[in-house]
Structures are given as C-alpha cells and as structure tokens.
Amino acid sequence: MKIALLGYGKMGKTIEALAIKRGHTIVLKCDNASDIDFKDADIAIDFSVPGAAFNNITTCFKNNIPVVSGTTGWLERYNDAVTLCQANHGAFIYASNFSLGVNVFFELNKTLAKMMSNLKAYNVELEEIHHTQKLDAPSGTAITLAEGIIANHQNYTQWELDTAGANTLPIRAKRIDAVPGTHSIAYMSDVDRIEIKHTAHSREGFALGALVAAEWLLDKKGVFTMKDVLNIG
Known part of the structure; x- marks a missing residue:
C-alpha cells in the first residue's frame, strides 16, 4: 500500500515507522494537501491540524484518493465532508480515536x-x-x-x-x-x-488502528467508521 501522510508531526512519524514495518511505502509527506500530486498514492492518512483537515480530506476526494482521518477539532464541517465524499464517489473513515x-x-x-x-x-x-x-x-x-x-x-x-x-x-x-x-x-x-x-501507553496504538483502517478501506467506496472496520457494536 502506497500511503500519503497528511500531517507529519509526532503521529505522522509514528504512522510512518509502523507502516514501513507492515510492508507499506510512504510516498508523500506534507501538512497541506493543496496542489499536491497524488499520482503515486493508493490512500491518504490525515493527522494534520484542525485548520487544514477539511481541505486535506476534500482534496483527496477530488483526486479519487481514499482517506482516513484522525484529526479532531474540525467536526463542524464533517457533514460537508460526507456530502463531498458521496458526490465524488470517494472513500472515507473518520475516527476521533483509531486505537x-x-x-x-x-x-x-x-x-x-x-x-x-x-x-x-x-x-x-x-x-x-x-x-x-x-x-x-x-x-x-x-x-x-x-x-x-x-x-x-x-x-x-x-x-x-x-x-x-x-x-x-x-x-x-x-x-x-x-x-x-x-x-x-x-x-x-x-x-x-x-x-x-x-x-494509552504510547502513540503506537493510534497509529496501528489508523493503518488497520487504511488497509480495510482500500478499494472500497463510501463513508465508514471504526465499527465497520472492527465489526463491533
């Protein structure tokens, strides 16, 4: 799986290290997805900042890139993101916590x-x-x-x-x-x-959950949650 990391802070770095251990490749690392070429990416994982999250997510939809987002603080626009995902026949998982x-x-x-x-x-x-x-x-x-x-x-x-x-x-x-x-x-x-x-004892649990979600989301269409990924509830 070729991953675009949107947000390369502490969580982004933890995801990168664990993704490589799981046999994936990081093909892009950036904080803001505007004007980014996604041609080498299979999927995006967004752990950016509240002010950038909505733009990052919707830019992925417009580029036909499935996106997993764990950024919080932007949910007043979540319904807008869902609408745009559906309009673009995209794939999306948001979770407030991927652990x-x-x-x-x-x-x-x-x-x-x-x-x-x-x-x-x-x-x-x-x-x-x-x-x-x-x-x-x-x-x-x-x-x-x-x-x-x-x-x-x-x-x-x-x-x-x-x-x-x-x-x-x-x-x-x-x-x-x-x-x-x-x-x-x-x-x-x-x-x-x-x-x-x-x-939580470390960030690794959050990173693992985000990668499990990305692996599950690949090649799907629609809006999902971690309940779908884990088949619980």
Missing part, C-alpha cells in the same frame, strides 16, 4: 450508560487527560464518549466543558506533559463509585 482498544471502550461506554440510565442516585462525570501539545479541548475521543452517554442515558441531553448542571454532562479536560491520552467515565453516588477507564 483498537478505545473503539471497544466506546461500545463498553454505551452499554454501561444504558445499564445506569434508570439509577437516579448516580451522577456521571467524564475526564480526559492529554499532553500539553494537544490543540483542542475537550478531545475528540471525550466528545465521542459524551455523545455515547447522551444517546443511551435518559438524564443527559448535552455536554459542557468543565460545567455540570441539569441534564448537562460535564467533561473535565486536563493537559499534562507526556500523557498520550487517558479517558475515564465515573458514575458517582453517595455510597459508591463505578468507573471505567482507558489509558
């Missing part, structure tokens, strides 16, 4: 929210911790977790950063140097606490 373990954690989170929905004594709090270089807060992973709770728990209709209230799920975001990513959901009552947590 295989996190995607299992997403489903566990939904199941627990359903189980806890009728237990009025419990309040929910979501916390995420990332390295200080992370540009967006809360993380895309935390937002996905919050949306999973809201869809499956009758007490919550919205989330807010650092704010709790009636029908509002609070997300606490912390930035600590050298933390790849930790997400926890706690259900708290006066008598006990139930908590689930995912802790």
